[in-house]
């Protein structure tokens with residue numbers, strides 16, 4: 357017969373394998389290739405991009421493998437290389453930001469880097485600083501709110517008590533899932549837990565928001581009756597704590613927490629130049645070709661309409 361301890365051990369082992377397996381399924385490996393000809397900054401290069409693909413969107417904890425398929429030594433260095441304008445002025449030094457740096461790597465060698473934080477990360481080649489690329493690391497935003505430890509918040513408003521159980525505080529925030537740059541409305545009420553009745557008199561309080569150990573908002577106020585509301589817009593992502601302090605001047609604090617996510621619409625997509633001039637897409641520098649001439653033609657028509665008659669008369673006069 358199987359020992360019960362052994363069965364428990366077996367269950368734990370299977371759970372552990374399942375958890376590890378699930379994490380592996382979600383983290384992906386993606387490849388960025390440095391194509392043949394990438395070292396050539398000029399028109400005649402066949403390389404469609406400096407790095408292929410030039411902009412790649414991945415998730416937190418995904419790994420990028422850069423593969424050098426060129427016949428020259430290159431680097432993959434985080435930061436910004438030179439743009440077309442700087443290159444034309446002879447500027448040959450990019451600005452590394454220190455997040456990652458492959459150092460020189462030879463043809464057919466590769467570099468792997470795991471992105472463990474969200475954001476837009478530019479990179480370039482220090483040897484050929486016109487070679488630019490970017491990795492956009494997006495954050496998975498859950499479809500439910502959690503506290504700062506990641507526990508799902510099942511019931512709204514969230515209810516907390518002061519340590520001495522003298523005050524019950526209900527706090528709700530809208531929207532429940534907080535994104536940077538979006539206004540959040542906080543609504544809170546104070547109750548007497550013994551009688552389940554609202555505080556019907558004006559109650560002093562201090563509403564405080566703490567993010568990454570820093571107080572980013574503080575408001576000392578009094579409720580009209582049992583509750584009040586506040587507005588706030590977060591600039592940064594990360595765990596946050598909402599405190600209601602000194603409720604009713606009783607030196608009692610209740611704490612709530614959640615997580616602020618980077619607003620996907622705020623992730624910057626501005627990239628220096630990610631491909632050689634001959635392979636530029638419509639909408640980049642080729643705008644000069646397509647937008648420039650019509651504007652010049654229009655300007656000519658306007659000038660002709662204003663001054664053309666005088667010019668014609670002058671010529672006619674000459675003939676007579």
Ligand SMILES: [Cu+2]
Nearest residue numbers: 430481483484
């Ligand atoms: Cu290079």
